Amino acid sequence: MLDPTPPPPGTPRELYLAFDTLWSGSPAKPLTVSGRVKDAADAAPPAGTELTVTRTEKYSGATKALGTVKTAADGRVSLTDTPPTTGAYHYAFKYAGSAEYNGFTETKIVNVDKSRATLTLDRNNAVAAYGATVNVTATLGKTLTNRVVEIWADPAGSQPNRLIKKGAVSSTGKISASIKLTRNTAVTAKFAGDGGFYDASRTVNLWTKVAASTTLKRHYKTAKIGTVRYQYFRKSTQPLITHTVTPYPGRKVRTTIQYWSGGNWKLWSARNTKLTSTGKASFSFLSAAKAGTRFRVQVSYLPGTTATTAGDRLNYNTNGPWKYFVLTK
Incomplete structure (x- = not known):
């Protein structure tokens, strides 16, 4: 703090520069260093009092003269500068002094850092x-x-x-x-x-997802029950169920077979089958179900490495379309 006691007559007074708050900036973006020049009694020097300004980068030591600034009637000064890159910049404001005021140098440090890109x-x-x-x-x-x-x-x-x-x-x-x-x-x-x-x-x-589909063979006709298309099989013929799924070494698929009873689809059986190198899994459907029983079958790829999953996690959970069939005499 400056001593507020007035100096003896004829003695030059002390001045200082109180900087405004500014702690950081961005490279290649203008920033403004500003403040107010005043004495201990808060009085400003005459308007137009001139200060020279230099900028020094702390780590490289590179210094650049930025010219002069002049005070306003209330003692305020400001300088706008564009730092070229990151660093810690020291802005030095120097007043040479006069018969009325002693000279001074005040320095403001501004840290210039990169911004976060969006x-x-x-x-x-x-x-x-x-x-x-x-x-x-x-x-x-x-x-x-x-x-x-x-x-x-x-x-x-x-x-x-x-x-x-x-x-x-x-x-x-x-x-x-x-x-x-x-x-x-x-x-x-x-x-x-x-x-x-x-x-x-x-x-x-x-x-x-994987590509997943099912075909049924050995049927003797195709017809709709309501809006759903069914394939018809004699009970004496075992439907051949073939799944085709995107292949991968060691990959297994899940077969779900349901039957229609009491107005709902209910689980008949489920099994895992290993795919061939061409992505096929085939088996014959053996059933002691009564003639007239309706079935549907679906293949699923279930990512995971447990016994009931595919053995890999390369793809997303996939359910193929249901295929519908019915057993007749």
């Missing part, structure tokens, strides 16, 4: 059919110089992470890519950063 990616947790093409869009917010975004796709399992698209975003900050899905895939948008913004990335999951 990057978003849509379609998180979207579920797609096997082989579907899904469009994803990344949106990049404000940056300094770099407007390039990369989009990567990393399928589940041993397939490699791959670059799908790299390019400058549009005037609205968007870039889109199309990805054909055969497995669950993690999609990542990446921004490498620049002189004013840190790098950023965002990841979404795209879930991918």
